[in-house]
Amino acid sequence: MSTQHVKYLLIGGGLASSSAAQAIRERDPKGSLMIVGQEINRPYHRPPLSKDYLRRESNRDALGTLEPNWFTEHDVILRTGTRAARLDAGRNTVTFDNAEEIVFDRLLIATGAAPAPLTIPGAQLPNVYYVRTIEDIDRLHHAIDKAKNEGQTHARGRGRAAVIGGGFLGVELAASLTMMGLGVDFIVGSDYPWHRFAGESTGKFLTLYLQNHGVTVHTGQKPLRLEGDGRVQRVVLSESQSIPCDFVVPAVGITIPRELLRATPIAAEKAILVDDHCRTNLPDIYAAGDCAAVFDPLFGKHRILDHWDNAQVTGKIAGANMAGEDTAYQNANYFFSDVFTLSISAWGEARQVDRRVIRGTPNVDAPDFIEIGIASDGRIAQVIAIGHTGEDDQLRELVARRLKVDGNTERLKDPSVPIKDILI
């Protein structure tokens, strides 16, 4: 067993680690720095995996978070295809799956998340495809091609997919697969997609929008089982209703890997708890990205923000602080999504929303409206812009300031009143 010492060890080869590495290098160009990632690929962006990369509109090379030569040019040791298997927080060591041991001065845990498994009978059948990595999409491409060539028929051709789960990922996958010419049944457990995140008007708009673009949406349905002869051939919704399909794509949430935390006193609930500096409860150990719940002073609580912007922001904060700076989280968290040709941007916290107002009209033919979520104390907690562009900074500011609505509800609802006038 070999032992090596590094000043900075970053576990996880994703966006949070690569953002942290950049932040470290901006402050400490020479301190030894290693990134270890279990995937064979260098760090890459995941959002295209359910959008342009899935639809074969962009290629693999475009996915990287940094230029391929950035790592060598910046003296960063990048170990891909290697898993960090054990952390000994008392000795400041991490052991890899090849038995190599690394002694670190400062450690970042940025191990991301994995798809939550579907737990109904039949979920183990081979043509059930989860979506998280480039390799997942490559496998899915194979299934799509096969289905389009020899799969079940639908109104527009051949090949039928069932997407299970009404969150962001499910909605994007249903849209992209439809754009690729498949017949898509989209199975949503609640009354409308995005149920945990958006209000009824937006959710119902989205259902109609998906339907208008050819997606068959089944709301309020929880599949009982997946059935078929060695492969899934249908999703059973009830004893009297089943949906034929060539493959299934579950998008039922995420789980956060906890293997490394085992036998350590690192404080974690659903995710690793970090303060607004991305520090865990142990000195010199930080966490960022999907695997961390960062303390967000804007909402006064720890939050799991499993989104692209958060991985970048918290990665940078962790890296800066690991390199000796004093940087705190001061962000109005941001999320984006694309559904067919529709762009969605959102800021803030759905769980604090008490009532929602709609600015503009949710019109499926020309969508351009904003949902504003107001907390019980009368302050804006969340803003979701659907097909609305040009006011992003101001919309973000509504959340960043936690603007008190007071008597402003009618002006907020009126699209002819610019948001900048409401912010004054």
Ligand SMILES: Cc1cc2nc3c(=O)[nH]c(=O)nc-3n(C[C@H](O)[C@H](O)[C@H](O)COP(=O)(O)OP(=O)(O)OC[C@H]3O[C@@H](n4cnc5c(N)ncnc54)[C@H](O)[C@@H]3O)c2cc1C
């Ligand atoms: C298909 C898809 C579409 C998305 N679309 C959007 C979007 O439109 N908008 C948006 O805001 N967000 C989107 N996201 C979310 C966003 O991509 C994530 O929040 C972001 O990738 C998180 O970055 P991360 O670095 O924390 O984790 P990850 O990107 O998951 O990277 C963590 C890496 O660490 C590796 N790892 C785990 N354990 C170990 C270990 N023990 N040793 C070594 N390596 C390990 C993992 O294999 C992984 O490669 C999407 C996510 C997916 C999957």
